[in-house]
Amino acid sequence: xxxxxxxxxxxxxxxxxxxxxxxxxxxxxxxxxxxxxxxxxxxxxxxxxxxxxxxxxxxxxxxxxxxxxxxxxxxxxxxxxxxxxxxxxxxxxxxxxxxxxxxxxxxxxxxxxxxxxxxxxxxxxxxxxxxxxxxxxxxxxxxxxxxxxxxxxxxxxxxxxxxxxxxxxxxxxxxxxxxxxxxxxxxxxxxxxxxxxxxxxxxxxxxxxxxxxxxxxxxxxxxx
Amino acid sequence: xxxxxxxxxxxxxxxxxxxxxxxxxxxxxxxxxxxxxxxxxxxxxxxxxxxxxxxxxxxxxxxxxxxxxxxxxxxxxxxxxxxxxxxxxxxxxxxxxxxxxxxxxxxxxxxxxxxxxxxxxxxxxxxxxxxxxxxxxxxxxxxxxxxxxxxxxxxxxxxxxxxxxxxxxxxxxxxxxxxxxxxxxxxxxxxxxxxxxxxxxxxxxxxxxxxxxxxxxxxxxxxxxxxxxxxxxxxxxxxxxxxxxx
Numbered sequence: 142x143x144x145x146x147x148x149x150x151x152x153x154x155x156x157x158x159x160x161x162x163x164x165x166x167x168x169x170x171x172x173x174x175x176x177x178x179x180x181x182x183x184x185x186x187x188x189x190x191x192x193x194x195x196x197x198x199x200x201x202x203x204x205x206x207x208x209x210x211x212x213x214x215x216x217x218x219x220x221x222x223x224x225x226x227x228x229x230x231x232x233x234x235x236x237x238x239x240x241x242x243x244x245x246x247x248x249x250x251x252x253x254x255x256x257x258x259x260x261x262x263x264x265x266x267x268x269x270x271x272x273x274x275x276x277x278x279x280x281x282x283x284x285x286x287x288x289x290x291x292x293x294x295x296x297x298x299x300x301x302x303x304x305x306x307x308x309x310x311x312x313x314x315x316x317x318x319x320x321x322x323x324x325x326x327x328x329x330x331x332x333x334x335x336x337x338x339x340x341x342x343x344x345x346x347x348x349x350x351x352x353x354x355x356x357x358x359x360x361x362x363x364x365x
Numbered sequence: 366x367x368x369x370x371x372x373x374x375x376x377x378x379x380x381x382x383x384x385x386x387x388x389x390x391x392x393x394x395x396x397x398x399x400x401x402x403x404x405x406x407x408x409x410x411x412x413x414x415x416x417x418x419x420x421x422x423x424x425x426x427x428x429x430x431x432x433x434x435x436x437x438x439x440x441x442x443x444x445x446x447x448x449x450x451x452x453x454x455x456x457x458x459x460x461x462x463x464x465x466x467x468x469x470x471x472x473x474x475x476x477x478x479x480x481x482x483x484x485x486x487x488x489x490x491x492x493x494x495x496x497x498x499x500x501x502x503x504x505x506x507x508x509x510x511x512x513x514x515x516x517x518x519x520x521x522x523x524x525x526x527x528x529x530x531x532x533x534x535x536x537x538x539x540x541x542x543x544x545x546x547x548x549x550x551x552x553x554x555x556x557x558x559x560x561x562x563x564x565x566x567x568x569x570x571x572x573x574x575x576x577x578x579x580x581x582x583x584x585x586x587x588x589x590x591x592x593x594x595x596x597x598x599x600x601x602x603x604x605x606x607x608x609x610x611x
Binding site for chain 1: 421422423425443444446447449451453455456457458459460461462466470471473474475476500520533553
């Protein structure tokens, strides 16, 4: 177990160092997120009352679409120099690759969220610094990364990976999308926890199930 | 020096591999022995790379089995693939990490001890001892190939599979690689190398295996063979019609 964890952390360290030095993924994701926020800002001339209702949906759509760019890169970067084969040869269990990629993708998603929220607040003149909102987005990002990492691992070896990833991923994310938008909307509307606890529970259950399931099937998914 | 009974033996039995309707390997049998260097020859598209991928567990064959020291090799076992050191067409290197960082990273994955002195020694063995620690993306093709060879050796694998290892290497690099292969051969490793560089391969090969039409068509011991002898034997096996016509 200790070695497994050490291997996972080594892989995460490598991914973060690679990303920090190249900034390929973060630059693309952040540019896309900011541009989309601007487009929403001009396309939807919202009055202050309707802004709160739309905020949850806009933020989550921006994060999910920008996140898809990152998911695509997370495995194709390994494929470019054949490094995925080297990882398969070197790690004791293939599930460790999944867990490491999941952690990296989640960290990248959270980093993106931390940048998107203040930009949204500035553009829409709406404070979003609410702990429960952050919790909902964290759970949403976890579910998104858990499912997305598995699907990205599956599609990376296909020629149509860029097209296949969103086509396969988005239907599986329906429960997450619904729960995040509903729960975040309720938080922004000032509801009590009891008003959206069922959505938070749904997120938590989805996250745990998808993570465990993905760890179990990852080896079979990436093999021929 | 290892005795003959200690030496590793890898055996492929009745290996078949198809891509769609194209049969690449057809009930192929091959035995590789520790302390021997087998050079795998064959025309382009003969299935040399596929064979290496199947032997290393990167691809599954449709039929057949692999035996390591007489026991069935099960790639679901955690450490099965870690017994292989692999050099393929792609370098398996991270472009934004430096050479030493790449080696330290892989050493950690293999849980291999790689203290600084050993790292330096390994880099020196492949002729990169004096290279500045710059990201691999600024390395030349030959330097990447040298680093790739160091990566394949760092966890002391029992079996070395080398796919076109001379690619990108200059004359000095080829000689260095041959001396490295010689050292690993003396350590009793199983070594299988695919190559078209017969002149270099002749200096290290114990045996030439010719792969054509999905099977090992001939095993030629490298005993007193000149380059012309090898080329003629190779052509007789892979293009019998043209040799007969000539």
